[in-house]
């Protein structure tokens with residue numbers, strides 16, 4: 096079937112796009128639509144035309160793989176113009192996701208019908224750009240400024256029902272009806288009614304003096320939510336042009352702003368992130384021919400925060416869960432946790448009544464491991480201690496059915512050692528969730544030495560089913576994310592001893608683009624977590640001074656927000672960190688003991704000292720084969736640790752800095768701090784010498 100086809104059905108011409116998997120609007124699609132439009136307009140038997148797409152979705156946007164390449168005619172503007180100029184009424188028939196350029200093509204049509212489960216959106220800001228096919232000019236004219244500003248600055252799609260209400264759609268067809276048939280019938284009706292083309296570009300936005308206040312309010316709101324990303328604010332400028340300029344000038348303005356955003360490094364980073372996330376689930380040795388095992392029935396061992404979060408994530412994906420706790424009391428507590436989270440989600444309107452009940456019913460809590468005998472995939476989420484985990488796995492080995500997959504949620508411990516405590520190491524791997532497990536998107540899949548390929552394929556399919564972003568790591572201390580985190584936390588601790596106040600460190604890292612600085616995060620997660628973990632390893636494994644302040648705070652019961660005080664103080668019921676004189680005193684004492692002179696430290700040094708160790712450790716992870724590719728490391732940091740998406744991730748950021756520069760700066764800190772933590776990874780030495788980046 097050609098990429099765009101035309102056929103006449105009754106008195107209606109049907110233009111069908113067929114460019115799997117998401118009907119991305121490539122050059123061939125653009126040329127095909129223009130060519131079919133010419134054929135349709137000269138077919139006298141076709142009085143109304145329908146533009147639709149095959150497969151799982153209407154056009155989901157421009158073909159992002161063409162970005163950065165010289166654009167080839169017909170350009171988007173040519174296709175948009177041809178559609179809107181058609182003197183035969185054009186109907187867009189939407190199913191799946193009409194996104195970006197896809198929705199913009201639909202707006203160039205004169206009428207729009209969608210299947211009830213379709214979504215419509217302009218997500219370009221997620222790629223660091225703004226809609227570039229006149230969407231910023233047509234959507235406000237059709238749906239009003241508020242709806243347009245909300246959709247374009249958030250990048251979030253809206254469901255068909257809402258789009259109908261907002262005037263973006265003219266009709267919605269039932270999910271089980273054939274959309275094309277519904278669109279053709281709609282076309283026949285328009286023929287009977289002698290309907291005329293309705294061109295949005297000819298509509299105007301009624302000027303009113305409240306507009307400048309509206310744009311000012313939106314600029315203030317978006318400046319906060321955009322967290323350093325420029326595109327959402329630039330999108331407001333483009334929408335404002337729709338309200339203040341004639342259409343022809345408005346699209347010129349849109350094009351200028353689009354070009355500025357497209358040229359900005361932010362958009363390169365965010366497009367990198369888009370593809371990196373999808374690449375991460377591809378393993379060189381796990382082809383699509385490897386069939387995943389079933390995972391309909393999930394077992395969870397441990398009903399603490401993690402266990403309940405994992406159970407909830409599975410319930411939200413429609414899976415059945417049996418959760419095991421050790422006692423009736425612990426089981427009741429777990430039931431309470433799960434119920435209160437679902438009730439809160441329901442109260443906030445996140446889930447409807449049916450989903451609320453269904454997800455509650457999906458989770459059965461028991462106290463006998465034998466209840467897991469039919470589970471397909473069992474996830475252990477008990478206390479982070481090797482002996483405890485081994486005893487759980489020995490029992491699972493006895494109870495679980497043949498072919499069941501046994502996964503540990505450990506954050507650090509050796510998955511191979513855990514696997515060796517069972518008779519089925521090929522069925523064992525790590526599924527490292529991030530807390531809270533029902534919210535955080537990242538899932539580190541830790542493949543053991545013996546993990547079978549179909550077990551990996553199952554884990555990848557499971558990750559997609561529960562809407563996680565999965566990255567595969569091999570076994571090492573801390574896998575990818577936590578292993579890199581160690582250097583980040585160590586340097587924050589040393590910077591405190593050397594004279595940078597906690598609030599300066601956190602502010603510098605927030606200015607770099609993180610939502611929270613390292614010390615705020617430690618107070619949020621609990622200072623005792625890392626403290627307890629480090630105590631399980633020989634002391635000389637860690638820097639002798641970096642954690643002294645934290646250790647003393649923990650010894651005084653100051654474990655962070657959960658105890659009302661940690662590195663910072665907190666007022667009751669308020670999470671805002673308050674610089675604390677006790678921490679300052681302990682820091683001075685520990686600096687003196689360590690013979691560390693306090694000095695004024697620049698924000699630039701803080702950023703380099705915290706970020707370069709991520710890059711250096713990431714390079715080691717790459718050269719050891721713990722991560723398959725550099726972009727996987729970026730995905731871990733974007734989805735699990737708050738690294739700013741508009742910087743693409745630590746490895747993408749390093750490529751943009753240049754590895755020669757990265758090496759030089761590491762050597763600069765080697766001179767200041769010594770070689771133990773500041774020796775460039777061999778891969779950085781090699782690539783810097785060759786003038787290459789991590790992806791070369």
Ligand code: T1G
Nearest residue numbers: 117119155156157158159160194195196218226227228373
């Ligand atoms: N271009 C090229 N490839 C794309 C693509 C796109 N727009 N969208 C998805 N793919 C690939 C993706 O890499 C993956 O490839 C496969 O399709 C399935 O995707 C002019 C300039 C549509 C909601 O931002 O949000 O229009 O890994 O795994 O989970 O103003 O894809 O199989 O080889 O994500 O079912 C605006 C981006 C572009 C939409 C489907 N549009 N895509 O999700 O599948 S800019 C977007 C998505 C633009 C105009 C501007 C999602 C999806 P592979 P998937 P999914």
